[in-house]
Amino acid sequence: MFMKKLKGKYAKEVAKQVEEMTLNVLNEVNPQAKTEEATTESLHLINGRxxxxxxxxxxxxxxxxxxxxxxxxxxxxxxxxxxxxxxxxxxxxxxxxxxxxxxxxxxxxxxxxxxxxxxxxxxxxxxxxxxxxxxxxxxxxxxxxxxxxxxxxxxxxxxxxxxxxxxxxxxxxxxxxxxxxxxxxxxxxxxxxxxxxxxxYIYNINGNLEIVESTRNEMVAKLLAGGAAVLLERRHKKFALLKFGKDIAGAAREAKASKDGRSDEAIAQHMEENxxxxxxxxxxxxxxxxxxxxxxxxxxxxxxxxxxxxxxxxxxxxxxxxxxxxxxxxxxxxxxxxxxxxxxxxxxxxxxxxxxxx
The missing domain is CATH 3.40.50.12660 (Rossmann fold)
Structure with a gap:
């Protein structure tokens, strides 16, 4: 959302770097993200009662x-x-x-x-x-x-x-x-x-698992709360990108370490059991x-x-x-x-x- 506030010739450059950092951190949080759709299984045939x-x-x-x-x-x-x-x-x-x-x-x-x-x-x-x-x-x-x-x-x-x-x-x-x-x-x-x-497993309208989407939304919310509006000013550009990188990495690792008070291990165990x-x-x-x-x-x-x-x-x-x-x-x-x-x-x-x- 905050990307809409960017103005001038730096907007595209910032957007590109933000996207790259986001993808890198998402891959760290969930290395299976790119293969989630590919690893899904077909439904069994219905031929019974x-x-x-x-x-x-x-x-x-x-x-x-x-x-x-x-x-x-x-x-x-x-x-x-x-x-x-x-x-x-x-x-x-x-x-x-x-x-x-x-x-x-x-x-x-x-x-x-x-x-x-x-x-x-x-x-x-x-x-x-x-x-x-x-x-x-x-x-x-x-x-x-x-x-x-x-x-x-x-x-x-x-x-x-x-x-x-x-x-x-x-x-x-x-x-x-x-x-x-x-x-x-x-x-x-x-x-x-x-x-x-x-x-x-919860799905979105594209047929992909919403786990990655939820993680991304949580990180963006944390970044917005932390105030990425510093990107508005040209003189703060380098500092803002550095701060953004630290913020998104921190938010991702925080989400990875504790999702609503539960560890990744607890979440994985619950998903496996169910x-x-x-x-x-x-x-x-x-x-x-x-x-x-x-x-x-x-x-x-x-x-x-x-x-x-x-x-x-x-x-x-x-x-x-x-x-x-x-x-x-x-x-x-x-x-x-x-x-x-x-x-x-x-x-x-x-x-x-x-x-x-x-």
Missing amino acids: RKALFIGINYVGQKGELRGCVNDVVNIKEFLEQRYELEEKMILTDDPKTEPETDFTPTRENIIAAFRWLVKDAKKGDSLLLHYSGHGGRVKNTDGTEKSGYDQTVVPVDHGTAGQIIDDEVHDVLCKDLPEGVRLTAVFDCCHSESIMDLP TTAADIIMFSGCKDDQTSADATIQGEATGAMSYALITTLKKHRGENLSYTDLLREMRRSLEGRFTQVPCLSAGRKLNLNQPFTI
Whole structure:
């Protein structure tokens, strides 16, 4: 940002030197940066059964009641059934039209049981789908494994008495033991959902891992806070470049030594532990520090992210829309109307520029 302040004949020279220093330090921080995309793996072929779980919770009669989550389940299910043969499916909602207190009421116990049902006996070639629309929450993390300092949560209909389901438990039940060759596609349309499955790899709209991008942003923020405006004055040019070089190197090494209080070793260990054998891909409604909108669009109550997902897939029907294309188009659909930013993550380093399918 501060580069826009540069004026005169030194601007290009400074910009070139800044770019070179930035790349050099980024390579020191993450020597794998240049090969991140090249080392991603292809998705396994889907040639087995398709199994789907849909969960929609409006929290009828409770504080924080929602209106569009049950509609999301109905709409997503109908849309997918028009395109795919779902051999097995389960639906959990608190729709007043269904009988209360059944195995299909989205209580904490029933949601976890449904998670187990979804992944039970999964084999190579199977495709599993999970769609959740409801409240997402945050609770203080106690084991130091969360960058944000919080665990993200699924909020069951009986959360007041039974408690929430933290991301560690979601990961352990759905992801941990899922075998290689199985594909699990998850959609979480809820608040604070970016890491609700505790998946280690987050992607940007170009299909690259966001680890490098996050490191760069942290360094730039530190530099701006440190005041690189000295570049404005010609007589300070050499000093400014020297100071910039020291600042960016210092910021990078600080980020390398301690990311939000955790060492590189701790981060690497957590990522390794949560890397999955299966092809697990999640679209989430927003970043961990954001909320997802329960909206009214074209006269119908709906989750904004679920609506964007369906409309994007309908708009590009028949096209080989990739996972990252889908992410980009969903973000465009919501941009300007909602503050939330949908995210894409995976259980291992996958090439998500491949065509989307379930």
